[in-house]
Amino acid sequence: xxxVTQTPKFRVLKTGQSMTLLCAQDMNHEYMYWYRQDPxxxxxxxHYSVGEGTTAKGEVPDGYNVSRLKKQNFLLGLxxxxxxxxxxxxxxxxxxxxxxxxxxxEGSRLTVL
Amino acid sequence: xxxxxxxxxxxxxxxxxxxxxxxxxxxxxSNYFPxxxxxxxxxxxxxxxIRSNVGEKKDQRIAVxxxxxxxxxxxxxxxxxxxxxAVYFCAASRGDMRFGAGTRLTVKP
Numbered sequence: 001x002x003x004v005t006q007t008p009k010f011r012v013l014k015t016g017q018s019m020t021l022l023c024a025q026d027m028n029h030e031y032m033y034w035y036r037q038d039p040x041x042x043x044x045x046x047h048y049s050v051g052e053g054t055t056a057k058g059e060v061p062d063g064y065n066v067s068r069l070k071k072q073n074f075l076l077g078l079x080x081x082x083x084x085x086x087x088x089x090x091x092x093x094x095x096x097x098x099x100x101x102x103x104x105x106e107g108s109r110l111t112v113l
Numbered sequence: 114x115x116x117x118x119x120x121x122x123x124x125x126x127x128x129x130x131x132x133x134x135x136x137x138x139x140x141x142x143s144n145y146f147p148x149x150x151x152x153x154x155x156x157x158x159x160x161x162x163i164r165s166n167v168g169e170k171k172d173q174r175i176a177v178x179x180x181x182x183x184x185x186x187x188x189x190x191x192x193x194x195x196x197x198x199a200v201y202f203c204a205a206s207r208g209d210m211r212f213g214a215g216t217r218l219t220v221k222p
Contacts, residue, residue, distance in 0.1 A: 099145035
């Protein structure tokens, strides 16, 4: 039982390149989230999903896209990376209801040059 | 959307003292209020949570209080220890979990 797994854990991109972060959970959770963490700004919600095939915007969705084609996976895409997207990205999953513990992945550190 | 504000941003206490971190939220529909602890280089981990039908919850040295009317909730840590040093985040949820900016707690031996 791995919990929540993020890949890759580290990545360096050049401005304008694209990439996808993968989040996988093996707990059969309905809810999944993508956050970014920047110094002094806490965890800011990018996008989230309340179930397979659904996605919704969070507070900082611009420049990112997501997909939830399978219940266990939540993908975060950057179509044209910008230096402002340099951050640590955390994926989290949550059980059957939205009032329960978030289980976080280990984080993915992305640097855009 | 929900807006969560957290104070103070940094807090330094002597070992054995109490620490209090306060948060306010904007959306009266929020009904779940967790607190997470994040150590350096690690992922956030839940330490305590409270739901909107409860005013106070305690777990050993940690307690959380909720005032729904005023839309604020607080984390109380008693008898602080050096291993309590970390960044603490409050959050509020009505379906999408929003976090405060965090409080860096330092417990000096």
